[in-house]
Each structure stands twice: as C-alpha cells, then as structure tokens.
Amino acid sequence: MITAEKISSTDKLVSDFEAVKKTLPGNSFVQSIRQKAIESFSALGIPARENEEYKYSNVQKLFSEAVTLSVVEMTLSKISIDKYLIPNLDAHIIVLINGFLSEELSLLKNLEKSVVVSSLQKAFEKHSEFIERHFSTCADINSDAFIALNTAYASDGVFINVPDNTVVEKPIHIINIIAAKESTFFFPRNLFVVGKSAQVQLVETFETHDLPVKAISTSVTEIAINENAKVQYYRLQNDCGNGQQINTVSASQQKNSHFDTNTVTLSGGWVRNNLNIALNGENCESHLNGLFITSDTQHVDNHTLVDHRKPHCESNQTYKGILDGKSTGIFNGKIFVQRDAQKTNAYQSSKNILLSDDATINAKPQLEIYADDVKCSHGSSTGKIDEDALFYLRARGLGIESARKLLLHAFVNDVMQTIRINALRDYLETLIHKKLGE
Amino acid sequence: MAEQNDILEEHISSEYKYGFSSDIETETAPPGLSEDIVRFISAKKNEPKWMLDYRLKAYRHWQTMEEPRHWPLLKYPEINFQNIIYYAAPKQKPELKDLSEVDPELLATFEKLGISLEEQKRLTGVQSNIAIDAVIDSVSVKTTFKEVLAEKGIIFCSFSEAVQEHPELIKKYMGSVVPYTDNFYAALNAAVFSDGSFCYIPKGVRCPMELSTYFRINTSGTGQFERTLIVADEGSYVSYLEGCTAPMRDENQLHAAVVEIVSHKNAEVKYSTVQNWYPGDKNGKGGIYNFVTKRGICLEENSKISWTQVETGSSITWKYPSVILKGDNSVGEFYSVAVTNNYQQADTGTKMTHIGKNTRSTIISKGISAGHSNNSYRGLVRINKGAKNARNFSQCDSLLMSDKCGAHTFPYIEIKDKTAIVEHEATTSKIGEDQIFYCKQRGIDTEKAIGLIVNGYCKEVFNQLPMEFAVEAQKLLAVSLEGSVG
Numbered sequence: 001m002i003t004a005e006k007i008s009s010t011d012k013l014v015s016d017f018e019a020v021k022k023t024l025p026g027n028s029f030v031q032s033i034r035q036k037a038i039e040s041f042s043a044l045g046i047p048a049r050e051n052e053e054y055k056y057s058n059v060q061k062l063f064s065e066a067v068t069l070s071v072v073e074m075t076l077s078k079i080s081i082d083k084y085l086i087p088n089l090d091a092h093i094i095v096l097i098n099g100f101l102s103e104e105l106s107l108l109k110n111l112e113k114s115v116v117v118s119s120l121q122k123a124f125e126k127h128s129e130f131i132e133r134h135f136s137t138c139a140d141i142n143s144d145a146f147i148a149l150n151t152a153y154a155s156d157g158v159f160i161n162v163p164d165n166t167v168v169e170k171p172i173h174i175i176n177i178i179a180a181k182e183s184t185f186f187f188p189r190n191l192f193v194v195g196k197s198a199q200v201q202l203v204e205t206f207e208t209h210d211l212p213v214k215a216i217s218t219s220v221t222e223i224a225i226n227e228n229a230k231v232q233y234y235r236l237q238n239d240c241g242n243g244q245q246i247n248t249v250s251a252s253q254q255k256n257s258h259f260d261t262n263t264v265t266l267s268g269g270w271v272r273n274n275l276n277i278a279l280n281g282e283n284c285e286s287h288l289n290g291l292f293i294t295s296d297t298q299h300v301d302n303h304t305l306v307d308h309r310k311p312h313c314e315s316n317q318t319y320k321g322i323l324d325g326k327s328t329g330i331f332n333g334k335i336f337v338q339r340d341a342q343k344t345n346a347y348q349s350s351k352n353i354l355l356s357d358d359a360t361i362n363a364k365p366q367l368e369i370y371a372d373d374v375k376c377s378h379g380s381s382t383g384k385i386d387e388d389a390l391f392y393l394r395a396r397g398l399g400i401e402s403a404r405k406l407l408l409h410a411f412v413n414d415v416m417q418t419i420r421i422n423a424l425r426d427y428l429e430t431l432i433h434k435k436l437g438e
Numbered sequence: 439m440a441e442q443n444d445i446l447e448e449h450i451s452s453e454y455k456y457g458f459s460s461d462i463e464t465e466t467a468p469p470g471l472s473e474d475i476v477r478f479i480s481a482k483k484n485e486p487k488w489m490l491d492y493r494l495k496a497y498r499h500w501q502t503m504e505e506p507r508h509w510p511l512l513k514y515p516e517i518n519f520q521n522i523i524y525y526a527a528p529k530q531k532p533e534l535k536d537l538s539e540v541d542p543e544l545l546a547t548f549e550k551l552g553i554s555l556e557e558q559k560r561l562t563g564v565q566s567n568i569a570i571d572a573v574i575d576s577v578s579v580k581t582t583f584k585e586v587l588a589e590k591g592i593i594f595c596s597f598s599e600a601v602q603e604h605p606e607l608i609k610k611y612m613g614s615v616v617p618y619t620d621n622f623y624a625a626l627n628a629a630v631f632s633d634g635s636f637c638y639i640p641k642g643v644r645c646p647m648e649l650s651t652y653f654r655i656n657t658s659g660t661g662q663f664e665r666t667l668i669v670a671d672e673g674s675y676v677s678y679l680e681g682c683t684a685p686m687r688d689e690n691q692l693h694a695a696v697v698e699i700v701s702h703k704n705a706e707v708k709y710s711t712v713q714n715w716y717p718g719d720k721n722g723k724g725g726i727y728n729f730v731t732k733r734g735i736c737l738e739e740n741s742k743i744s745w746t747q748v749e750t751g752s753s754i755t756w757k758y759p760s761v762i763l764k765g766d767n768s769v770g771e772f773y774s775v776a777v778t779n780n781y782q783q784a785d786t787g788t789k790m791t792h793i794g795k796n797t798r799s800t801i802i803s804k805g806i807s808a809g810h811s812n813n814s815y816r817g818l819v820r821i822n823k824g825a826k827n828a829r830n831f832s833q834c835d836s837l838l839m840s841d842k843c844g845a846h847t848f849p850y851i852e853i854k855d856k857t858a859i860v861e862h863e864a865t866t867s868k869i870g871e872d873q874i875f876y877c878k879q880r881g882i883d884t885e886k887a888i889g890l891i892v893n894g895y896c897k898e899v900f901n902q903l904p905m906e907f908a909v910e911a912q913k914l915l916a917v918s919l920e921g922s923v924g
Contacts, residue, residue, distance in 0.1 A: 052508070352853075354853065354858070355856060360852070360854045361851070363862075365847075365862070366847060367846060367866055369838065369844060369846060370844045371838075372841045372868045373841070374867065375866075376867070377864060377865040377866065378864050379862060380863075381861045382858065382860045383860070384856050384858075384859070
C-alpha cells in the first residue's frame with residue numbers, strides 16, 4: 001500500500017505527516033519524538049542553496065519533481081538476492097527492501113545467540129528499553145532537516161544489538177535494495193547498539209532492483225558505541241543511476257572505543273552522505289575513509305563531522321575521489337574540537353583526480369577549534385595524473401591505458417588497504433577495475 | 439606557568455596607543471540614511487550627475503539586500519544603519535596651497551600617529567620616501583608629493599578630486615571590479631562613500647616611491663566609507679600601503695570600505711595593509727566593525743596583484759582581499775597575518791578566481807588567536823573551466839594562545855578543469871612548550887621567546903611587507919599579543 005500523495009515542498013511533507021502519523025509504528029515515546037521531529041523539520045525546511053551545508057548540493061531540485069511517499073511495506077514479487085551477495089564473503093545476511101526488513105530473504109545462521117537482529121518496527125515493541133535509551137540520541141533532529149524528516153516518518157529498518165563482551169565472529173552484511181515502479185520517497189531507519197567491549201563488523205551495500213524511475217531515499221543510521229567497543233562499518237554504494245540518496249550515519253562513541261568506517265561510492269545518480277561522529281568519551285579513536293569514483297552526470301557529496309567533545313581522542317579522515325565525465329564530487333569535512341577536548345589529534349585529507357574537463361570537484365575541509373593543546377591539520381589537493389609517472393611507465397613498455405589504470409589503482413590504494421575484510425576488498429578491487437576500465 | 443600568566447596580564451593590558459581623539463572642527467550630516475543623505479553627500483562633493491545617479495542606483499539596490507549574517511563565524515548585535523552618521527568632514531578652507539593653511543590640530547593628530555606631513559614635505563628628494571594621502575573621517579585632507587608624482591604622469595589624489603578632474607578614468611574603472619551589486623557592504627559603500635584615494639600609473643612607469651593612504655576615524659558616531667581605486671596601466675608597477683587607526687570609544691563604529699585594483703598587461707600592483715583600528719577594550723566593549731570589500735583584477739596577460747595584510751585591530755573583521763586572474767599567465771598572491779585578542783572576531787581570507795590560462799596563485803595565511811577571540815580563515819580557490827594549467831598553493835596555519843579562544847579554517851576549493859593543480863594545507867596548534875624551553879635554556883626569557891617564535895611564524899608574511907611597514911607590523915604584533923600563551 002502506498003499513500004498516493006505527491007510531495008514537493010516542506011509544507012506538503014509536514015501536512016502529509018498529519019495524515020499518516022497514526023499508521024506509523026511505535027509507542028507513545030516514539031510518537032512524541034516523531035512529533036518533535038516534524039516540528040523541527042517544519043522549522044528547518046528543505047535546505048536552500050544559501051545553507052552552507054548544502055552549498056554544493058541542490059536538494060531543492062531533487063524535491064522539485066513529484067514523488068510518492070512510502071511509509072508502508074510494498075508487496076513485491078520475489079527477489080533473488082544472489083546477485084547482490086559479495087563473492088566469498090562468509091557473512092550473516094540481512095536484506096532490507098525499500099528500507100523494510102525482509103525476514104524471508106535474510107540469512108542469520110550461527111549468529112551469536114545473544115545478538116539481537118530485528119526489524120525496527122518489532123524493536124519498537126519488543127526492545128523498548130533500547131529504543132528509549134538510544135533512538136534519536138545519536139542523530140540530532142535539530143541539526144539537519146533530513147534527520148528530522150526521517151525521524152518523523154521512520155517506518156522500518158534494522159535494529160541490531162550486540163550485548164556487552166560479545167564478539168561477532170562473522171561480518172554482518174546488510175543489503176539495501178530499492179525497487180519501485182513509480183517515483184517514491186523512502187525513509188529507512190537503522191539502529192545499531194554495540195555493548196561494552198563488544199566487537200562487530202558491519203557491511204552495508206546499496207543496490208537497486210528494477211527501478212525504472214527516480215527514487216529518493218533519506219536514510220538515517222544511528223550507531224551507539226559503548227566503552228571499549230570496536231566497530232568496523234563499511235558502506236558500498238553501487239546502485240543504478242535512478243537512485244537518489246541522502247544518507248546520514250550518526251555515531252556516538254564512549255570511552256576507549258574504536259570506530260572505523262569506509263564509504264565507497266562507485267555508482268548511483270545522486271548521493272549525499274552525511275557522516276557524523278561524536279566522541280563522547282576519552283581515548284576514542286575514529287577512522288573515516290572514503291572513496292568515490294564517478295562518471296557521467298553522477299553527483300556525490302561526502303559530508304563528515306567529527307565532533308571532539310572529550311580529551312585524548314584521535315580522528316583520522318582520508319577521502320579520495322576520481323572524477324570523470326560530467327560528474328561532480330564534493331568533500332565537505334569538519335573537525336570540531338570543543339573547549340574540553342584538549343590533547344586532541346585530528347587529521348583530515350581530501351585528494352582528488354579529475355579525468356575530464358567537464359568534471360567538477362568542490363572541496364571544503366574545515367577546522368573549527370576551541371581548545372589550544374591540540375594537533376589538528378588538514379590538507380586537500382587536486383590534480384591530474386602525474387605526467388612524469390605516466391612517462392616512466394610507458395618508457396618501460398606499458399600501454400598508456402594500463403599505465404593510467406595502474407596509477408589510478410595506486411592512488412586509491414591507501415583507502416583500499418583500510419578495508420580489513422579480504423573478500424570485501426577483493427570484490428571492491430574488481431568493481432573498481434571495471435569502473436576504471438569503462 | 440605563573441610567570442607566563444604575569445606576562446600575559448602585562449601584555450593584554452598594554453594600551454591601544456592610537457586611542458586619543460582630536461579636537462578638529464568637523465562638519466557632519468545628521469545621522470540616518472535616505473536618498474536625501476545620498477544626495478546631500480553628492481552635493482557636498484559637488485559631484486556631476488552621473489556620480490549621483492550611480493550612488494542612487496547603489497542605494498536602491500542596497501535596500502533590497504540582506505546583511506551577510508548566516509555564513510561568517512561572527513557574532514555581533516544588530517547594526518542600526520539609521521543611527522550612523524554617513525558624512526563627517528574636517529572643516530577646512532578650500533584650496534589649500536601649503537601646509538601653513540592646514541588646521542594645526544589636524545597636523546598635530548598626524549604627528550601623534552607618527553606620520554608627519556610636514557616632515558614628509560621636507561624630505562622630498564631623499565631616497566625611499568612615501569607619498570601619503572591622509573583620510574580623516576572619510577575625507578581626504580592632504581596628499582603629499584603630488585607634484586613629484588605628476589612629473590612622471592602618475593595621478594595620486596583623493597577620490598573626490600579624481601571625480602572632478604579625471605571623470606573619464608573614474609567612469610571607466612569604478613565598479614568594474616567591485617560592482618555595487620556585489621554585496622551588502624559594497625552597495626552601502628557605493629551609495630554613501632565620502633572619499634578615498636585614486637591612483638593611476640601610466641604605461642611603462644615604475645612608481646618611484648611607495649604610495650600610502652592613512653585612514654583615521656575621528657568623529658564619534660560616524661561610519662567611515664572610503665573607496666580606493668588603483669589602476670596600473672601596461673607595464674607599470676606600484677607599491678601601495680594602507681594604514682588605519684581610530685580613537686577609543688565605547689560605541690562600535692562601522693567601517694565599510696571598497697578597494698578596487700585594475701592591473702593591465704605586464705603591470706604589477708602590490709598592496710599592503712596594516713589594519714589597526716581600535717579593537718575594543720579587554721572586555722570587548724567598543725571597537726570598529728570592519729566590513730571591507732577588496733578585490734583586484736589581473737585584466738591582461740602577465741599581470742600581477744599581491745595583497746599583504748597584517749590585521750591586528752577591529753572588534754570585527756570581515757574582509758576577503760581577492761584576485762580575479764583573467765589574463766593569461768597572471769599571478770595573484772595573498773599574504774596575511776591576522777591577530778585577535780580579548781573578544782575580537784575575525785573572519786578573513788581571500789578569493790582567487792582563475793579564468794586565464796597558466797594562472798598562478800599563492801595564499802599564505804597565519805592566524806593567531808588569544809584571549810577569548812575567534813579567528814577564522816575563509817578562502818575560496820576557484821578554477822574555472824578553460825583555465826588550463828592553473829596552479830594554486832594555499833597554506834593556512836593557526837596558532838592558539840589560550841584555551842578560551844578559537845581558531846578556524848574554512849577553505850572552499852572549486853575546480854572545474856582537469857589540468858589544474860591545487861594544494862591546500864592547514865595546521866592548528868599552540869606554541870610548542872619545547873620551543874620555549876629551548877629558548878629559556880639559552881637565556882632568553884619566556885616573553886622574548888614567544889616574541890621570537892611568533893615572529894618566526896609570521897616571517898613569510900612580514901617578508902612581503904615594505905621595510906617601513908615590516909617594522910611597524912612587528913611592533914604591532916608585540917603590542918597585540920606577546921606573552922599571551924596561557
């Protein structure tokens with residue numbers, strides 16, 4: 001069932017909420033958060049170009065076309081997920097179709113017993129103690145219009161709870177599939193809670209299945225990382241050109257925790273990735289790595305915010321982009337060091353290569369620092385393939401194409417090396433090889 | 439640490455030495471802004487009709503604009519534009535023939551500022567002297583060395599004089615780099631600017647001396663809106679200096695200036711500023727709101743524009759000296775030291791727009807924050823499509839000297855050409871304790887050690903300043919800052 005409402009403006013989205021709010025899942029606690037969220041969205045509105053955070057991404061244009069709002073699961077003919085699996089990756093599989101958890105397609109054999117995986121809808125009822133403690137705590141509804149919008153409309157997604165002192169042996173692979181016959185607006189919402197001294201590897205892939213029209217997905221993933229926990233989180237975006245995504249990942253780290261994230265965008269029409277990390281305890285470590293290889297008219301916008309709130313933390317960001325065709329790449333990263341966060345080490349680097357005269361790169365690496373005993377730096381460079389290096393390789397008998405490819409592979413190598421799941425890395429290598437070979 | 443705090447105390451309390459106000463008879467317009475005031479200013483200046491029309495167009499456009507509030511990292515109360523006096527001029531007899539006719543109070547003011555107009559006059563012919571255009575409360579009061587410069591064909595005079603005597607040049611160049619539609623403060627300036635300097639260097643002339651404008655806000659409740667236009671014709675060279683001070687007052691005064699530079703084929707313009715407006719007291723009361731639009735254009739091939747700025751004053755600084763690199767092989771440079779202390783706020787940087795082929799730009803920015811201040815670098819490097827082989831290097835370092843201040847870096851990098859090479863790097867840190875320790879071990883006390891380290895840190899920028907200014911800049915830095923490590 002789809003509510004056949006056409007969306008075009010902030011007001012429309014706010015009034016539509018009134019119409020559908022009774023059908024949205026969750027108890028009174030969740031409902032009251034939804035209400036606050038829609039009020040916040042109403043105040044923030046769909047960001048205009050004047051909004052510094054959306055300077056290079058025209059979201060209003062995205063909303064200029066009429067789309068249908070989807071808050072209820074769609075019935076689809078059976079999908080085979082085989083082609084979305086990562087070869088040789090031994091993992092627990094969770095499948096989300098249009099943001100709704102499909103138990104039928106998910107495969108959770110031999111998952112550690114204490115680990116909870118459930119749909120968010122079910123979690124609202126069964127795990128209300130976690131929901132009340134963590135839902136809408138990492139992603140601040142007042143900070144961004146799309147967080148607010150998603151929180152208001154959030155219909156389903158996956159809830160994972162890794163209890164204290166639990167190490168999940170195999171990676172958990174979450175496959176997000178978007179399938180729609182008409183222009184649709186989705187609101188997937190995930191919540192991951194990782195307990196004290198727990199460890200987990202999460203892989204999320206974004207795919208499209210039979211999408212002849214444009215779809216917009218504004219997803220929010222909240223990750224609560226408790227003391228001493230270690231989380232690796234990989235995101236691979238490789239959907240067809242009709243997918244339009246505004247993704248937000250908000251993580252909150254407690255004392256001594258460790259969070260590694262990799263965002264790789266190879267395909268997808270219009271992608272905006274917001275990655276917000278709040279370091280709420282001492283001695284935290286965060287590594288944010290990203291890679292985007294774009295072509296045609298792709299638009300990829302990577303936004304990061306690392307909020308250093310406590311002393312002795314370390315954060316490290318490396319983002320690399322290769323842009324071809326008429327594509328646009330954006331890196332907008334911010335290191336925010338609050339007054340208390342003395343002894344912070346924060347580093348940020350954005351490197352890009354332009355392959356075509358019609359491609360555009362906009363980089364905005366930012367430092368906002370209010371503590372004095374810190375070491376923070378950032379660097380950004382953009383250039384073309386080094387002519388000397390190319391000449392060197394050609395003088396040694398490599399054809400221009402292979403030489404170029406070799407240099408581009410070398411360029412992305414340091415991001416690739418941060419991927420610690422071998423099967424995933426191999427899979428990515430083949431995808432990148434294919435992409436660069438085009 | 440205790441010792442450091444003492445030094446900190448001592449230096450933060452060091453007084454702003456240009457804080458006196460002079461008792462010069464002035465003529466002021468009533469406060470407030472309307473078409474009538476614009477007409478009043480224009481009539482006062484005896485301006486031709488085209489100039490008045492330009493002002494009115496700008497004023498009408500300004501009314502449709504909004505203050506740039508949302509993007510700079512600056513917090514300040516609402517400015518009531520109807521409370522400001524838009525015209526204040528020292529009363530003076532028209533047509534001064536020699537210095538004896540100048541108001542002696544005025545001369546005394548400039549003596550106190552360390553710029554003796556009389557001295558300058560006497561020094562004619564001596565090497566390395568400076569021609570000065572002195573601007574008090576937005577009216578040019580005296581320009582020195584005019585005759586010497588005229589021999590070479592150089593025009594250096596007040597803006598109002600240029601409107602009367604060289605209307606063809608003003609018409610051609612005014613607003614060509616910073617149109618009145620550019621931004622809120624540029625529009626305001628275009629409507630109410632009262633004076634400023636104009637400088638034209640003819641073809642192939644290398645200006646034999648440094649040209650300089652000295653700005654002084656004196657009257658209470660006034661805003662200063664001056665306009666500077668520098669045109670360097672083919673193959674010429676000029677080095678231009680700008681200095682500014684203001685009395686200490688509890689109120690905030692507005693300064694919204696526009697500087698335009700046009701550099702033709704093979705020409706080079708070097709523009710240096712030591713900005714020392716009154717920064718407010720140590721509780722952040724008073725001080726100048728400095729909203730300035732400065733931009734130069736390298737119009738034709740092989741031209742060069744270089745901005746050097748030392749920003750120590752103003753309670754609020756909003757300033758982005760920019761270069762449009764239109765001609766092939768043109769070069770843009772920006773060297774900046776921005777120091778903020780107490781409750782000062784600075785949001786400053788540059789914009790380099792690459793349009794021509796083989797254009798190069800360099801940005802070196804050094805920010806130093808102390809006390810409760812906030813210091814932001816905000817810069818844009820834009821490589822347009824077709825700007826083949828454009829090259830940019832930016833380095834923005836920030837030094838934090840207390841745990842209550844903020845240092846921020848917001849670079850914007852927009853690249854639309856694959857042959858461009860753009861590098862940006864920035865660091866933020868405090869003065870290394872081991873560096874201070876090293877100096878102390880060798881018998882240099884903490885205070886001197888900090889001075890040494892900070893001066894070393896700013897050296898790349900100070901090296902770009904003309905000698906006279908470099909000395910002043912170093913002293914200024916010492917006054918604003920020294921010992922502020924907490």
